[in-house]
Amino acid sequence: MEETMFIDPQRCIGCRSCVAACRECGTHKGYSMIYVDYLDRAETTATMPTVCMHCTEPTCALVCPADAIKMSEEGIVMSALKPRCLDCRNCVNACPFGVPKYNTEMHLQMKCDMCYDRSSEGLKPMCASVCPTGAIAFGKYEQIVPLRRTKPVNVHVFGNQHVETKVYLMLPTDADAVEVDGCGVFEGMLQRPAEERQTPTVESWIDTQVEHSDKSNEF
């Protein structure tokens, strides 16, 4: 498919429409695979929407001991194959974007697959369909980019690692890549006294556990 996603966090109003609509997709019915995170609510209402960026060399697939994460011909990184997935969760922690989710009880890794049931039929994924501002857009490069004043970039630099992705991030500058160096402008947590930091929790999977939904849908 020629279409891909274009993420423009600048436009995100933090409404989480995408999070709600994500549950409507056939490949993960009832479960949301998208994230909208506050950067630092004390300082700003700014939020970051995160979908799977669909790396051209997916770290998650390579660290999978079961070889369960496959790419489609179009370059979409799929959820782990259910019969293969061994419940190890390496993908969850290896992903540089913090995307895959896991349900321990069902031995089920799930991640954004660009609503494969929709996009493979030429429909927009749910998140890009409902996003009010166009912070998440889906379409062909030549359709979306001329409409925007931001620059599409599909390379992230995490320290020394260049990661190229199928999904584009729209930048307000002329940079060729987004450099994630571990400290951002609102980096507040580490400067705060220790007692104010978030208290460590025993359950380490707070972030990426797939929430329970009712069990009507089968996987």
Added chain:
Amino acid sequence: MHTIKTRDKFTSVVYGLAASAGLTLLVIVGSRNLEHYDAALFGYTVASVVAFGAIVYRYALWLSRPATRVYWRRGWQLFRDRRRLAENTKSAAQTITHNLVEQRFIRRRGFTRWLMHALIMWGCLLSAAVTFPLVFGWIHFKLEGERGYRTYLFGFPLNALDGRSIAAWVMFHALDFTAVMVLAGCAIAIRRRLRDRGAIALQQYMLDFVPHLLLISVSVTGLMLTVSSLWLGGYMYSFISLTHQALVIMTLFYLPFGKLFHVVQRPASVGVELYQRRAREMPQAACARCGVEFVSEMWLGDLKQVVAELGFDYTMPDGRQLQDYCPRCKRVMRGLSYASLPDRTAEVFRGSRAERNVERNVDFGLRNAD
């Protein structure tokens, strides 16, 4: 990025050949120098030997993946810990019961899904348990008296059985029952594959339909053999039998490469479960940014090693690895990096930070709120 090394390939081939040779030897020994071996089943035997070799080759190759290798070694290392051997054995037994026998995790995905899987799995496993020993000549029967049968395993006699008893009837028709089980399971599976939007979108013919079609055709031809011999006086028996044999051989050859490989791969989840269980008891690594304990130190160390072995270098300017941050902080950090990009006119996420200095000069007229 990660390609299979020639050395690993070679080792795997050696393992595969050794496995085939080993099985051949077992056939010879088990059938007492082919004394009880049925030559008519030669085709099956060869196919089984080749398929077994291929499975072992594939398994060995699989274990050579960096991620798999680390889990494999660490899993055994944790298991062998002497002080915990009893505990580990107990926990492994528990995992085998829950995950492999009861398959609770599939039950949680849905009852029909579980039923489907249980029918197909037990159908196939029971069939294999019946047929392979017969094919390899490891089991044979001898008439004893009027209507009694005695079973021999590896040439050693076991108990005798009344040929007209219900037990015997069940035993002789075991393959018919398992065939029906497999058919029922496949029917449930295919029904889902035709109706579920997610399944429809993701399924591939070779991966998801071929195994079902193979299992169905093997079961149907197997049942036809029974029908032919019981009610049709052996009508077209040899033709059906040949077809059946061809289909079974195809299925055996499909085993190591297709979806059905999970049958041999899945037991590894016992090791993974043990790894996870031990990891939870060990010291936990805290996220370098938010301080939340999100994963065990051992696991994180292993993961970083695997990531490095695969050729990635996620070293951050401060010397940490990206994997030292919890998933949420990775997302937030990326957002912050984006936010700190200079815009042509203002900061990307405009707002109080950009304007605070202006506002500072204004007296809001706030009285002492205490």
Added chain:
Amino acid sequence: MGKVGNLEQIVAEFGPHLHDAPHGGWRADRVIDKVVPTHCPYCAVQCGMNLLVEDNHVVGFEPRYDFPVNEGRLCPKGVTAYLQVHHPDRLLHPLIKRNGRFERATWDEALSLVAAKFKELQAAHGKDSIGVYSGSSLTTEKTYLMGKFARAGLGTRYVDYNGRLCMVSAAAGNNKAFGIDRAANPWDDIPLAEVLLIAGANCAETFPVLNKFLWQQRDNGGRWIIVDPRETPTARQGDLHLQLKPGTDVALANGMLHVIIEEGLTDEAFIAARTNDWEETRKVAARYTPQVASEITGVAAEKIVKAALLYGRAKTSMMMHARGIEHHTNGVNNVLSYINLVLATGQIGRPGSGYGTITGQGNGQGGREHGQKADQLPGQRSMLNPEHRKYVCGVWDLPEEELPQAGVSVVEMFGKMREGEIRGLLSICNNVMVSLPDTNQVRRSLEGLDFYVCIDFFMSEGSRYADVVLPGTTWSEDEGVTCNSEGRVVKINKANDPPGEAREDWWIVQEIARRMGREKYFAFNSPREIFDELRVASRGGNADYYGISYEKIERQNGVFWPCPSEDHPGTPRLFEERFYHPDGRAKFHAVEYNPPAEVPDEEYPLILTSGRVVYQYLSGNQTRRIGFLVEQCPEPYVEIHPETAMRLKVNDGERVKVVSRRGEGIFPALVVRTIRPDTIFIPYHWGEELAANQLTNPALDPTSKIPEYKACAARIEKIHSRQLPIMGERRKGVSRSEVR
């Protein structure tokens, strides 16, 4: 009568309970019988959506890409809207309260009781002893019927609607300035505007899909000036944020006007040709130098100048506002002061140039057009105009002397209940215990009633006080039209039959009228028949629907009123040639700044303002039951600036007591730099002890009678006795997809 009875039991029986799955659960293997194109039941953007129907149950939605307003986009409320249809809390049969308990009743029993009680009260205390309180989330047909029901059915003068708490200031301002009450431009004009001036509208959270147009304008190189005491996501994204003190809009707008005049940026030709009363306005503005405005508003003078220059120099610009400037005792003046800016720069009646209020409720526009307002008759006609009275009586075939006089606004109606003038009340489509200001007084009003009937599809906080609750329909169970914020009339289509014994609202109201012997006026068999009468009743009025038909709406993706004849395509843009005052000119209004009814003092040093969050809708009766939405925002909080918090020694997440002259409530503190240090904010979607409206001021605007929700004096008290647990990330709205 009217007491709530056993609250715990009512909550246990009728909710709100959380439910978060479609009928029959999340399943990807559905066989969809039909796809029904319709619109969202919530805000006035009226986004198009397709409902997926399986076996007479709404089981999902599909984006409606072909509807031009939203092109498939939806906010989280819209996405989850279909989950309310088969929610387990739905009221499925009529209920009569006996000994403090709601008991199941038959329709016949319940309706007869209502009719008998109404007759009894009217016989004893006169026709006006019954009040009708309606709402703007109903279809236009139903709003028309409610007005007719009150006047022709009950013969009472006391009818009003919940738009009184919502858009009446804008309506009054628009009528004064333009002679008509409708947004002037279609939203297609927004992308053509060089500059947008948005005042008191948190578009990102309250009209999320409107942001589509805002960002299209941005993509065209446009700029936003945002006026808001809080740094909302919209304010954050804007180019210039004027973070004013709540309730000081007149000063700000006059200050901007002052600069515009000084810089010679006014459109003298336009002013001369198309407006009246400029001179007085100019004189008033002359006194509001940026320094004066800055002192009153708390916005730096240079920013006011910057904003004025940006707005004044733009070749095309649009001004939009919402509740933030309207919910004030100066609501109408606030609106007029911004309209002055529009008229002075001549930025109206052209593509890309215009003005509009962003209506709050789904049918906020349609609901204030066809006679459920206290002083209004269908087609935006006036109760006070003898000709209008005559025309409508002619359409209804009602003797003119039987048509009652104009009534009073809803807050005043609730006063009359306490005084005993109104003895019985029928309410539909509202939740008085959440949405009216000063909840404690509202409770007294309800408890003083002799008889209270509610039509509701979920048991609301207000219905708990009712004697009879009649189960109505959700939006997917009936058809009809609504009018969105642009003035575009759209069609709601029926997707499923009402569950249980629930019936269409128009049927219920008609049945009551019939049982009171007024069947002559209520012989409708379908919404279409009501609409046909409405078309005639509105004919020749400002809001002329005569040329609109269901078919035309489908064909044109909505019709903009006025649409006076069947071959008329509708009027997307108003004021291209003339305004709606008799002389065709618009009016300037010289408005002076007046402080809000309550200003901070020693005892109550902070300004409390209230508003909405994106996950809840108005009184929350629908959204507080949907799991997803409640997880995102489970309870109200109070936003406090870190400086204020430090002074009060309040930590983030700590529960504090917020006190005003009318009441107090305990809310967790959200310490954020995105609010002014002198202001605190509480979202108002909750009832009982969580209601922000326990604190708000019921003082009314003299013209529009809107209560002052957006500014009252309050103080924050630390609860010393014990520290309640910090809710942390959950409260901040981090979704469950992240935190478990």
